[in-house]
Amino acid sequence: MTNVAFVALACGLIIGLGAIGACIGIGIMGGKFIEASARQPELMNTLQTKMFLLAGLIDAAFLIGVGIAMMFAFASPFPA
Numbered sequence: 001m002t003n004v005a006f007v008a009l010a011c012g013l014i015i016g017l018g019a020i021g022a023c024i025g026i027g028i029m030g031g032k033f034i035e036a037s038a039r040q041p042e043l044m045n046t047l048q049t050k051m052f053l054l055a056g057l058i059d060a061a062f063l064i065g066v067g068i069a070m071m072f073a074f075a076s077p078f079p080a
Contacts, residue, residue: 011069011073015069018066022062
């Protein structure tokens with residue numbers, strides 16, 4: 001395998017594992033939000049604000065990983 005192949009494999013792993021982690025994290029958080037709002041409906045607005053803030057942070061972490069993977073893919077220091 002060449003260095004370019006390893007870079008492509010690394011980019012795929014970064015994006016794939018980041019997407020899996022973000023999906024699992026947002027799914028667990030959404031489930032906990034529904035559970036908490038069912039237990040205490042009066043806190044639903046406060047919990048919803050915090051949930052959307054955390055969903056944005058989780059998604060931002062994934063998009064940073066995508067940006068790093070794209071940097072590796074398109075600005076690879078290895079000659080083709």
